[in-house]
Amino acid sequence: MSIDLKTVKHISKLARISIDDEKANKLKGDLNNIFEFIEKLNELNTDNVQALTSIAETTLRFRKDEIKSENIREKILKNSPEENKDFFVVPKVVE
């Protein structure tokens, strides 16, 4: 199986990463090499194998639902690319 240019562009759309044609072509080559290597798994019959979903065999714990206020709003907003007092700013979404 090989990955064509159209698929590369579709994945990049899903991944929200814009790529130009040159990059897309380069990625097509890389991805095909990597998937060729990954296809090795098809040698194995795994019909009766249970998927491993968690390596640490624990159940999720409950904790008390407590308010832990640290008053770090200002500090957090400081990390935002565009600052506007109490909000994160993004390009206009609703026309």
Add this chain to the structure above:
Amino acid sequence: MSDITSQSLFELTSNIKEKKLSSGEITKAFIDRAEKSKKLNVYVTDNFEKAIDQSKKFDSNPNFDLKLPGIPIAVKDLFCTNGVRTTAGSKILNNFVPTYESTVTQNLWSQGAILLGKLNCDEFAMGSSNETSFFGNVQNPVGENLVPGGSSGGSSAAVAANLTPVTIGTDTGGSIRQPASFTGTVGLKPTYGSCSRYGIVAFASSLDQAGPMTKNVRDCSMLLEVISSFDQKDSTSIDYKRNNYSKELSKDIKGKKIGIPKEYRVDNMPDEIEQLWKNGISYAKDCGAEIIDISLPHTNYALPTYYIVAPAEASSNLARYDGVKYGFRSPGQNLIEMYEKTRSEGFGDEVKRRIMIGTYVLSSGYYDAYYLKAQKVRQLIKKDFDDAFSKVDAILTPSTPSSAFKIGEKTNNPVSMYLNDIFTVPINLAGLPGISIPAGKDKNNYPLGLQVIGKPFDEQNILNISYALEDKINFKNDISDWWLSE
């Protein structure tokens, strides 16, 4: 007394406790050396001024009961440090200043350690040579224009070059053990669930673990003892009784059963590595261990499995970098365009490649063929180890299929880069503890490592085996300080 920066953690803590050295003297010595070592490019962000202040504060009111009393330590730039920039080696986090502290680094400071700075690494820990970092490649102190391994390449180089007494790295597929092997240092990846992942920039959450990187096995046991803890803030942290690893460290490995897996002999593996392995086996015998041949039949499937599971998890984890709440943003006409440009300009090529692989294997129509298949093979790989550990107490293998390579040598071929982790990846997939110790050199005089793999939560056992082997191997890392400037 030997030069301050060449002392082990054990020596430094003893000298502080016996008041032969102050925290201020030690901290200054490491900073002075760092100022002359810029060529290695180990630091992304230094914390030198604050470190000096903190060392003075320690000296004016010292607490010698702590396990890391006034010891300056630099850490991989993947650990969030409160108020100190944390980049994960990426442009997209270039200006990110966390408002919280990772549990593992908090454990260091709670035992008296002082943050020296943040060490270079592959972008989001994706790489085996530290060449994917936005902040440039790191030089291996072993030789000019050699890679220090990766992703914890700044960390391995800093320990080998005496720029920090010890450090902590993270290991998702070999990122602690492979760089340790390339630099003649010791690196341990603990059992999954041993060290908290809280506050570590996430790469592949079912594989990531933090661990110590040190000059020797004793230091490694001392550091593991500090960083390993149960943490409510990490839902996969496991509540079990941890050993006093350094106290219980012992060279007595008589009667221990050590397995030698025949599948860890790969094509084109240099003879020196085969020889190194044989030497390790005979040293283990000398120490009274029993050597048992074992088989891990699915070893060859570990890397392909890893390159589905890790990118799948990474593509989900890295979805958060959208340019909205923190990090780099590239402006766009609308929200979607802003996301796409931000991620296109903010991530480097390797990270984009892995996000693309992950997105593909999780996408509609391919999930069963790739992701589910990989999870099933992961089960088989884990079962291999379960079976082996019913017969043996530990497993001995080479750490890497080669010694350190030249900068630029493998950057054009992702698959050849991935093959570096062939001996380390299975251990992450199975969630086991593994340690790499320096065990010899190749014909170029570059270090080579041996890996000891243990049962889950059996870090004490692999530390003890390593401690015994280290004594027999008697490795000397002759590093010439070629990079020092005046």
